[in-house]
Amino acid sequence: MNPFPIILSAPSGGGKTTIARELLRRRTDLGYSVSCTTRNPRVGEVEGRDYYFLSVAEFERRRDAGDFAESAEVHGNMYGTLRSEVERVLGSGKHVVMDIDVQGALQFTRVFPQSVTIFVLPPSAEVLLDRLRQRRTESKEQLAKRLQSALQELQAVELYEYVVTNDDLTKAVHRVSAIVDAEVVSRERVDGLRHQVSLLVRRLEEEIRN
Numbered sequence: 001m002n003p004f005p006i007i008l009s010a011p012s013g014g015g016k017t018t019i020a021r022e023l024l025r026r027r028t029d030l031g032y033s034v035s036c037t038t039r040n041p042r043v044g045e046v047e048g049r050d051y052y053f054l055s056v057a058e059f060e061r062r063r064d065a066g067d068f069a070e071s072a073e074v075h076g077n078m079y080g081t082l083r084s085e086v087e088r089v090l091g092s093g094k095h096v097v098m099d100i101d102v103q104g105a106l107q108f109t110r111v112f113p114q115s116v117t118i119f120v121l122p123p124s125a126e127v128l129l130d131r132l133r134q135r136r137t138e139s140k141e142q143l144a145k146r147l148q149s150a151l152q153e154l155q156a157v158e159l160y161e162y163v164v165t166n167d168d169l170t171k172a173v174h175r176v177s178a179i180v181d182a183e184v185v186s187r188e189r190v191d192g193l194r195h196q197v198s199l200l201v202r203r204l205e206e207e208i209r210n
């Protein structure tokens, strides 16, 4: 099997982080790529598990050294995906779940064109607004920035291969999981398909001849 990256994007408050976490809990064939960010850790966040928290200078140094497969400014902070993280997970034979924004997703698919892209939609504007407001960690300005980028991110839905509406967490996780299962058996991803089919053909032709 050829493991591949699974990109989940959504407007802030779309619930993709929860979906990603739940998927990782349920499936042993998935791993997570821990991103780098220059934002401050929130209460309960752990270095190396939720993010690698870097200073702006360190982030820029790593970006200039070409360590990132993609990087973007989101809500006034820098975020980036380490090539080494993606390769570590793929190298272990697992698909790698990516929780990245729209700008980053576009850059990333150029570096890893075998990625599957999934856009997570909130079920309604009210739900999206409620989820955004419930984040008490945000200041007023941060919330305004998130609203603005949610607006922009929604416009990018057409660039994604799949869309999952997050009306119910369990259902949304099932849908994403079904996408992963379908992609594993999609024709372009099946290893040695030509060879497998040519063996079948040869055997059938032999049978016809005799």
Ligand code: 5GP
Pocket: 009, 010, 011, 012, 035, 036, 039, 070, 071, 072, 074, 079, 080, 081, 099, 100, 101, 102, 103, 104, 105
């Ligand atoms: P948060 O600060 O709430 O954890 O994440 C804010 C936004 O940054 C989310 O939309 C999330 O998907 C995005 N994000 C997290 N990690 C990365 C990354 O490595 N690259 C990019 N481009 N965006 C990221």
